[in-house]
Amino acid sequence: MFILYNTLARKKQVFKPIGNTVTMYTCGLTVYDYAHIGNLRSFLFEDLLKRTLLLNGFKVKHVQNFTDVGHLVSDSDEGEDKMEVGATREKKTAWEIADFYINAFKEDFKALRMKEPDHWVRATDHIREMIELVKKIEEKGYTYLTEDGVYFNTLRMKGYGKLARLKAKGLKAGARVEMKGKRAPTDFALWKCSPLDRKRDMEWASPWCTGFPGWHIECSAMAIKYLGETIDIHCGGVDHIPVHHTNEIAQSETATGKKFANYWMHNEFMLVDGKKMSKSLGNFYTLKDITSKGFPPTAFRYLCLSVHYRSQMNFTLDSLRDAENAVKSINDFVFRLGQTRQENGTTHEMRHSIPRSKKIESALKNAKEDFMKSINNDLDTPNALAALFKLMKTVNKEIDSGKADRKSADAVREFFNDVNEIFDIFEKEEKPLTPEEKKLIDLRESFRHQKDFKAADEIREQLKGKGIILEDTPEGIRWRRIMKDGAKV
Incomplete structure (x- = not known):
């Protein structure tokens, strides 16, 4: 039984897919800069989820996007497009910026041993689908025009804000929300018009104006195209709940008349040294920043696994160092399992002549049960790791006392290889x-x-x-x- 916490229901639920293949959409990076470690934590959580689904025998069809247009600085509908900001900063075109940071992200993805999605999808490759989706929403009477674009009328939609438990009616525009013709603070742009006084790097003709898609419509259009009108799992960070994912639900369910996603999963924020990550505070890290200090990518991967995805994580260099040591201890243990008696006597860990260890047999059985029980309980990685270290302690004692035979060691190693299908922090077989x-x-x-x-x-x-x-x-x-x-x- 595989149990997941569903943000929409605000409780854990037994996972029941729609069909034979689990459909999974994960919100990807806005590619105007390098991914920071907070971004990477989200993707590692999603990688863990996919691997656990696979371990449980599910087939998975996974789509992850690149936002390469339309994500404004405010995360809402105000300010400059982040892609334009990046282009200005680096004196390149928005297209060049997107290509560069997509490639950089894929390098990080590979270094952290994440499984690639079945489809990497770029927003700019799906403008036609986005325009068609906006037209469907318009035909149903849920849009209106302002001087700067086409907006979704949230007050018309019954149940708007159900993911975040928001109520659109009665909300007032705050200091950070500029109305500019919007009928309600929660209304959001489906299509934005380009400024009249300048030409953007990225703009397209549409039935309404020359412009570009709103951030939220991008994910809806791509998820529906590749995964269908109702998908099994939609993932992202908790910061996506009140705006981005709330608006994805509104526009998708209005357009199709169907439930957009059955399970919504979100990882918590990452702090750095107890504070919000910020370049101005000097606590902003990318993966390259970490590896340049001598830490392997697997240390960061392990660090993220050591904290439950729904718990706030506090990143420090000391915690990363501890994670590196933990990875080393696991690798040393796996290496020790593989050591056999050699003629020169330099490696002689396993005693072939001793019968299979009953202690190892019992500890292995308990570890397997505890590991699967933990990982299938909403990806409880801290307790899953605890099961591994408990087993390691028992096995090491048996090896030290000369009571571990090759058969026992092979059984433990086989289990660790299975574990590595999820955690992927050591090599399966030593060459x-x-x-x-x-x-x-x-x-x-x-x-x-x-x-x-x-x-x-x-x-x-x-x-x-x-x-x-x-x-x-x-x-x-x-x-x-x-x-x-x-x-x-």
Whole structure:
């Protein structure tokens, strides 16, 4: 039984998909700048959700968009288009800005080991679909024209704001809401007209005016095109609830007459050093900022997994360091499971002659049950991780006492490989040493016995250049591979 928290219902519910394939839409990045770590937390939560669905045997069709036009600075209908802001900042066209930051984001996505969606979709590739959707809403009498565009009349819609528990009637325009012909503060733009005094980089002809789509209509049009009029799951950050997702529901359900999404899922905000992330405060981080400090991407991935997606997360460099150490301990454990007796005696963790450990067998059974119970309870990753570390403690004790046989180790490793299908923080299988690599390790050991430490260190560096890290332990030499870019696996 897979249970998810549905923002729309404000409670946990058993997940029941519409059909044989789960349809999932995730709001993507506005590509006018690099993704910051708060953005990346959202995408990691969605990656976790998709992987857990797959682990439970569901097929998943996943669509994620790139907002490359129409997202105004205020997140509402005021101010400049963020793409135009980025273009001005970098003295490039909005099209060039979009291409650059889409590619940069995909690099971050890959570095964090996220599974790509079935469809990456760009707003600018779907203008026709957006215009057609606005026309449908217009035909039903839910729009009106102002001097700067076509607006959705929220007061006409029964149940507007149900996701955020808002009531449009009675709301007044606040200091940050400029009416400019709007009939209600909650009314929002479906199509914006270009300024008369200048030509925008991105603008298109429409039945109403030359202009560009509103931010909200973009996601509705693309979700409906690729996933259908009613989808299973729609995801985003909690900041999307009061405006963006509320307006997606309004326009989609008005256009189709059907429920837009059955499950709405949202991750909480990320703080940095206990404060809201801001460039002016000097606590603004991108993935590149993290890796430039020597942290591997897997450390940030683990850090996000260690906090429940619906809990506010406080990012600090100390917490990232702790996450890095946790990843290392898991990798070391998995490596230790794979170590077998070698003729040279440098690696001899498993005792083949001892029968299968009953303690490991029992601990593994409990870990499997606790892990699946946790991960299927609204993606409870903290308790799922606790189940892993509890198992690791038991297995390490059995290995230390010489009571762990190869059969037990293989069973535990198989479970960790299954876990890695969701968490993806270590490599499934360690590539074995080549004869040349093994010869170099043996030669280094010989130099160490001769106390020729300079020669031994030279070989250590040579192996490091080949992507192999050596560790001298009381049990002998241990080795592990690192990624080609030098980051720890």
